[in-house]
Amino acid sequence: xxxxxxTMIMTTSIGTPMPTESGGGQGDDxxxxxxxxxxxxxLPIGAxxxxxxxxxxxxxxxxxxxxxxxxxxxxxxxxxLTRCELPVLARLQSAxxxxxxxxxxxxxxxxxxxxxxxxxxxxxxRLGASxxxxxxxxxxxxxxxxxPTEAGYVTVFAWAARVRxxxxxxxxxxxxxxxxENQLAVACKALPLGHTAAQRLVERLRPALxxxxxxxxxxxxxxxxxxxxxxxxxxxxxxxxxxxLFRS
Numbered sequence: 001x002x003x004x005x006x007t008m009i010m011t012t013s014i015g016t017p018m019p020t021e022s023g024g025g026q027g028d029d030x031x032x033x034x035x036x037x038x039x040x041x042x043l044p045i046g047a048x049x050x051x052x053x054x055x056x057x058x059x060x061x062x063x064x065x066x067x068x069x070x071x072x073x074x075x076x077x078x079x080x081l082t083r084c085e086l087p088v089l090a091r092l093q094s095a096x097x098x099x100x101x102x103x104x105x106x107x108x109x110x111x112x113x114x115x116x117x118x119x120x121x122x123x124x125x126r127l128g129a130s131x132x133x134x135x136x137x138x139x140x141x142x143x144x145x146x147x148p149t150e151a152g153y154v155t156v157f158a159w160a161a162r163v164r165x166x167x168x169x170x171x172x173x174x175x176x177x178x179x180x181e182n183q184l185a186v187a188c189k190a191l192p193l194g195h196t197a198a199q200r201l202v203e204r205l206r207p208a209l210x211x212x213x214x215x216x217x218x219x220x221x222x223x224x225x226x227x228x229x230x231x232x233x234x235x236x237x238x239x240x241x242x243x244x245l246f247r248s
Contacts, residue, residue, distance in 0.1 A: 027165060034164030035171070038157065039178040041185065045130035045153075047178070051186045052076075052120065053234035058190055060234065066197045069187055070204050073180065076231060077205070077212050081179060084114055084226040085154050086172050086216035092158035093168050101145035108148045108155045114225065116232040127153035135160060172216060176209045 037043065054072070057063040063072045088107050095103035115121035128151050135141045135156070140163050148155060154175075161171035184201060187193035 031165040031167070031170075035161070035166045035174045038160050038164065038166075039174040039181075041178075041181060043131075043134070045127050045134060047127055047182055051190070052123070052183070053117075053231045053237075054183060054186050055190050056234040056237040057230075058187075060237065062230070062234070063187075063191070065191075066193065066201065069191065069193065070201050073183055073201070073205060074208055076183075076228060077176070077208055080226045080228045080231065081176060082212040082216050083219065083224055084111070085179075086176060086212060087219050087224055089154050089158055089161075089172055089175055090168050090217060092155055093162055093171060096142070096159055096162040099145050101148075104145065104155065105148045108151055110224075111152050111154055116228075117235040119235045120232075124152040124154070125150055128156045131156045131160065135163075169213060169217065172213045173209065176212055180205055180209065 041047075054063065057072060063069050088111055092104060092107050095101075095107065112121065112124065115124055131153060132141065132147060132151065140160065141147070142159055142163070147159065157175060158171070161168075161174075166174070180202070184193070184198040188195060188198055
């Protein structure tokens with residue numbers, strides 16, 4: 001867990017060849033299609049059922065329109081994904097490449113320890129279990145070193161990216177993109193937010209996703225850890241919210 005992330009990325013992308021279904025340009029094309037499959041809203045893992053506290057942020061009046069939603073999402077990206085899921089995803093993908101089961105278990109547990117509410121913890125484990133079942137049905141579940149027990153979503157996503165031959169940076173961009181699409185889908189259902197407004201937010205946040213990946217790949221282990229008290233409070237509130245569209 002102490003290895004510098006830039007060294008790990010170099011090892012993953014250069015020192016240990018990524019598996020591909022075919023060589024050359026076709027292999028790159030298949031990796032891209034594999035990434036699109038992995039981040040598609042149509043992927044049957046149930047991600048659409050969770051709001052990650054956003055539904056309560058609407059109910060509490062913290063997020064009320066396009067502008068405030070953009071501010072909320074930028075805050076979650078800057079203080080959450082950039083310092084939690086994204087850098088750990090890179091570390092997990094490297095651990096899969098190295099066959100380092102101890103690192104897989106350690107980072108999976110680190111992520112679990114940073115889920116501040118029962119709702120967020122349940123989402124992580126349920127999505128992880130759903131993605132594991134899907135990969136198993138496709139013949140893509142790892143044998144060695146094997147998934148940690150009840151592996152979370154990020155850990156399983158890292159394996160799927162690895163087996164599809166997706167480079168770490170692209171895996172992080174895809175993960176961040178899937179998060180943004182999910183949050184905008186929540187807003188379109190519950191705020192409500194119009195689809196044109198959602199696309200304006202995509203334009204606003206696309207550069208922020210790239211910056212988040214850049215920063216995530218530069219962080220050392222001792223710089224990791226989310227700081228999202230507002231999201232934690234909203235998620236806790238959502239567990240007992242009277243009227244809900246999304247799971248808790």
